[in-house]
Amino acid sequence: MESGNSRTVSLPQGKWIDYQSGKVHDGGYQTLEAGRIPAIILVRDGSIIPHAPLAQRTDQIDWNTIELKEYKAQATRCTGLLFKPGDAKIEKIEK
Numbered sequence: 577m578e579s580g581n582s583r584t585v586s587l588p589q590g591k592w593i594d595y596q597s598g599k600v601h602d603g604g605y606q607t608l609e610a611g612r613i614p615a616i617i618l619v620r621d622g623s624i625i626p627h628a629p630l631a632q633r634t635d636q637i638d639w640n641t642i643e644l645k646e647y648k649a650q651a652t653r654c655t656g657l658l659f660k661p662g663d664a665k666i667e668k669i670e671k
Contacts, residue, residue: 581610591621591649600649619647624656624669646671 589603596611627643639660646654656669
């Protein structure tokens with residue numbers, strides 16, 4: 577049953593990681609609770625998401641101190657994409 581902080585969703589096959597809690601969910605129908613941010617945010621197993629340091633405005637982000645956060649449940653490798661201001665092309669990241 578859904579509440580104001582939960583949603584029933586249908587996830588594609590595979591493993592999904594809750595961005596806020598780190599809990600791992602299987603594909604198929606799931607009832608998920610929102611976290612501190614009132615949203616359900618899921619990351620596919622084996623993904624890399626670049627994290628920039630906190631800044632008041634985007635023009636104040638220090639793009640040289642990007643943290644590459646890996647999301648692994650069963651994956652043995654992680655991949656992602658990164659495009660920073662001033663770059664000529666998208667960088668593929670693999671770990």
